[in-house]
Amino acid sequence: MKAIIGVRPAPHRVVDDDGVAEPYRWHLGLEDRVALEAALQQAETTVAVGIGGDAARDCVRSALEAGVDEGLLVSFDPIEELAAEKYATVLARVAARESADALFVGESAPLMGPEVAGLAGETLGWPTASHVTAFDADEVADAELEADELAVQRKLATGRQELLAVSPPAVFGIDSGFANPRRSSLQTAMAGRRAAIRTIALEDVVPDETRFSMSVGNATxxxxxxxxxxxxxxxxxxxxxxxxxxxxxxxxxxxxxxxxVIDVPPDEAAQRAVDALREADLL
Incomplete structure (x- = not known):
């Protein structure tokens, strides 16, 4: 299975030894790190996709250092944070261009909610499993699945889970409680540091979008x-x-x-003013 993983920058504030908080810096968000871990466990080929400028490129680099096979940047100079529906559309089109079998998205990210997985699935016409907490759960180990089906466990509410059989291609919204992201080996991290990042211009993926519209969202x-x-x-x-x-x-x-000038007592003057406004159809 070939999997696309969306990697997004998230703000991170560092406090120095004197207790002074430095300005925010951007790094690969924890939710997408968890989605990356899920994809590494399930897919034979993994491609990390960043959308944006230097911060997105750094996220792709972090994903390569974590062990993904390829890194891809949809490059443009963003005005500000991306609108969720625009991000989902670009991610979906990249998944289609790359002939992927699955799209993995971290849910409840700081700047975008769980709607990204659903929006991407709608664009692709793929089934979407959100709030995924496990694959190949023990409860369905003995169940009869088709050759191309995956056993997926997803969270419904606190303390409640459900089991699904999902046939790729599909979109998986990975719950932040799926797993703790593992540390890669030094050899993997060094290889990821040296790996090349493939770059595609935004207009080659979504010709009708601009750096301005990517932050605005769909117009009504x-x-x-x-x-x-x-x-x-x-x-x-x-x-x-x-x-x-x-x-x-x-x-x-x-x-x-x-x-x-209405030269009468205040109560009468007020009533005259009200009457005049009503006569002029202003009340």
Whole structure:
């Protein structure tokens, strides 16, 4: 099985010996390290995919040092953090380009939630198993599975699990409690440090996306109706200030002065003002 693993940078703050917190630096997030461990246990071929700039490249390097077979960077200069649906789309398209059999995604990452696995599965048209806590669980060791099926255990709620038979190609959202990421050997880490990282430009994967749109998320279109009291969306450009304000209120083009003085007791003055506003349809 060939597996794609999404690797994302997560913020990490370091406190020095004097108790002073240094600015955040980026490193491979723990959730994706766990997903990486799951893929290394299950797949014969593993490809770590980073999406972004230097921070994403560093995550791919960390994955190579952990033992993955290949590293791939979808390169662009991000404006800020990626929107979850954009990240999922790019990851899914890379999985399709690489003819992968499985996509592994860490769930509950700091900057994206568990929706990434579902969005990627929807894009690919693959089944998705989320909150995966184990493969080949002991409870189904004796069960009859098809040759291409995997026994998957997933978390439903606190203290509850369910068992599934999943046929690749599929997307697996790996729960952070799946396993503790193991340390690689010195030989593996050194080989990963020397390994080349294949680079693909963002526009070659998703031609319709830009460095700006990757952070915005999917746009929604709403029907905007002009408030007729304030005209039809085009404020008046001619006339004096008072005349234009008066016309924006929908009360014609008649010029007005500074207003009328109501020389009566306060209660009566207030009532007259309310009556005037209601008559003008402003209340």
């Amino acid at each position: 279109v709403e029907h905007v109706r002009a408030n007729e009291r304030w005209g039809h969306g085009q404020p008046p450009r001619e006339g004096g200030v008072e005349e234009r304000i008066y016309r924006m209120l929908g009360r014609g083009s008649e010029e007005r002065g500074s207003g009328d």
